[in-house]
Amino acid sequence: MMTALIDSFDRRVRYVRISVTDRCDFRCVYCMSEDMTFLPRAQVLTLEELGLVARAFTELGVEKIRLTGGEPLVRRGIDSLVEEVGALPGLKDFAMTTNGAGLGKYAKALHAGGLRRLNISLDSLDADKFRRLTRTGNLSKVIEGIHAAREAGFERIKLNAVILKNRNDDEVLDLVEFSRHEGLDISFIEEMPLGDVSDHDRAETYCSSDEVKALIEHRHALLPTAESTLGPSRYYRMHDSDTRVGFISPHSHNFCDTCNRVRVTVEGRLLLCLGNEHSVDLRAVLRRYPGDIEALKSAIVDAMPLKPERHHFTTDGDVQVVRFMNMTGG
Ligand code: SAM
Ligand code: SF4
Numbered sequence: 122m123m124t125a126l127i128d129s130f131d132r133r134v135r136y137v138r139i140s141v142t143d144r145c146d147f148r149c150v151y152c153m154s155e156d157m158t159f160l161p162r163a164q165v166l167t168l169e170e171l172g173l174v175a176r177a178f179t180e181l182g183v184e185k186i187r188l189t190g191g192e193p194l195v196r197r198g199i200d201s202l203v204e205e206v207g208a209l210p211g212l213k214d215f216a217m218t219t220n221g222a223g224l225g226k227y228a229k230a231l232h233a234g235g236l237r238r239l240n241i242s243l244d245s246l247d248a249d250k251f252r253r254l255t256r257t258g259n260l261s262k263v264i265e266g267i268h269a270a271r272e273a274g275f276e277r278i279k280l281n282a283v284i285l286k287n288r289n290d291d292e293v294l295d296l297v298e299f300s301r302h303e304g305l306d307i308s309f310i311e312e313m314p315l316g317d318v319s320d321h322d323r324a325e326t327y328c329s330s331d332e333v334k335a336l337i338e339h340r341h342a343l344l345p346t347a348e349s350t351l352g353p354s355r356y357y358r359m360h361d362s363d364t365r366v367g368f369i370s371p372h373s374h375n376f377c378d379t380c381n382r383v384r385v386t387v388e389g390r391l392l393l394c395l396g397n398e399h400s401v402d403l404r405a406v407l408r409r410y411p412g413d414i415e416a417l418k419s420a421i422v423d424a425m426p427l428k429p430e431r432h433h434f435t436t437d438g439d440v441q442v443v444r445f446m447n448m449t450g451g
Contacts (some may be wrong), residue, residue: 125182126421128393129429135185136382137178141171141199142191145389147220148256149244150320153281162398166389168198169406172205174385177417185214187240191387194223207235214238219279221260223337224266227271240308242281246288246299249339254288265381267437279306279367284333285326293336301362308354308367310331312429330370337366375430392420393428401427 132410145152146158166174175186186206195200207215216238217231218440224231224241231239243263269316270278280300284290293309301309311330314323334357337343339389343357343366369370377394384392389404401424403417 122330124303125349126425128425130428132379132381132428133182134185134381134383134428137172137175137183137185137189138172138187138382138384140188140385140387141166141188141193142196142203144195145190145192145220145257146195146222147192149258150244150254150256150281150288151285153321160388161193164404165387166385166404166407168202170389170404171202173407173412173417174389174403175206176209177414177421179392180233180414181210181418181421182211184212186212187216187218188236189218192220192223193217194219194227198229200234203231203233203236206345212289213337215368216240218242218368219256219266220258221266221270225262225269226265227267228275232270232273232275237275238277238279238282239275240279241267241270242283243267243296244282244284245292246295247292250289250328254285254400267305271304277306279308279365281308283310285312285321286328288321288326290328290333290336293333297337297341297364297366300366301364304363305366306367308369310369324340330368334368380428385426390425393424394431399427 128134141233142165147153148155148157152358177188188199188203188206190196196202197205203215203217204309206212215236217236218240221241221243224239230404234242240265247261248260251258251263267278280291282296296307299305309330312327313322334343341359343359346356346358346365348356348365354369357366357368359366360365362437380394385403386392389402389407390400391403393399393401403420406417406420
């Protein structure tokens with residue numbers, strides 16, 4: 122069997138993001154509606170199935186795995202899954218995206234299990250505003266989580282901030298100062314049109330990376346770098362700090378040409394592109410051939426020609442893809 126995943130546009134897939142749950146203890150306004158119905162347990166991959174999926178991808182040459190959700194730290198047994206994935210040969214970069222609220226509890230176990238990089242979502246440093254954006258989140262718990270992660274040995278922790286106009290665009294500089302002070306990297310993300318979110322009109326709240334960058338440059342010159350973490354961020358540095366500032370701009374800067382990743386949803390659907398519906402049902406394979414890694418690897422290899430050339434997001438507020446972000450794994 123071939124051991125590398127190459128698509129029809131000669132892009133090699135080296136990075137997979139796996140969603141381990143659709144559930145979350147937050148209800149961020151750009152991600153979920155207030156009343157979410159979550160999937161019945163039987164439709165969600167078991168921990169054993171998730172472990173096998175991760176192993177299959179590493180055997181096919183994937184070097185980077187990110188666990189996400191939903192909120193990965195609300196999945197029971199996440200520490201044992203991390204330990205299993207952390208021990209896979211061939212894995213060079215093992216990361217998680219989390220809202221940070223569970224890190225006080227889990228940071229040590231995750232680091233001991235081999236997880237090495239954390240992206241922590243943080244959109245506001247004002248407790249009230251944080252609560253309004255997340256609907257249920259507690260800012261101090263997240264700050265404690267960041268500190269617990271650092272104490273557990275995580276290095277180069279990165280914050281992710283989604284910036285919405287008139288909601289938190291006035292906090293861009295505060296978030297940069299916080300990152301400099303705490304020794305963190307930070308990426309600013311443009312809101313993506315995933316799922317029909319009733320809280321706000323996306324055309325009105327859309328804030329481009331160029332606008333965010335201009336706000337930062339009022340105070341700090343941003344020097345472009347060629348650094349990459351196999352992700353879609355474009356990175357900049359400041360001359361007087363170690364902090365990197367990244368921009369993830371699916372609207373204004375298309376990054377499809379160099380796309381090297383795929384996603385696995387919490388239901389085991391392999392998504393070849395975040396902005397398209399093409400997918401392959403890996404859960405069906407897992408349940409038809411339990412424990413059979415070769416069958417799983419064949420299904421993944423056979424899916425490669427489905428990876429489309431590019432996505433087609435727009436900023437006019439239209440919803441082109443109706444999945445919520447917590448289902449696809451952000
Ligand atoms: N619960 C974890 C967290 O919040 O970090 C992991 C899952 S969350 C879906 C992953 C990332 O997606 C977060 O940084 C979040 O801010 C971002 N996100 C969610 N909905 C988004 C949207 N509509 N547009 C852009 N980013 C979004
Ligand atoms: Fe939960 Fe993350 Fe979505 Fe916020 S962005 S609701 S923390 S999954």
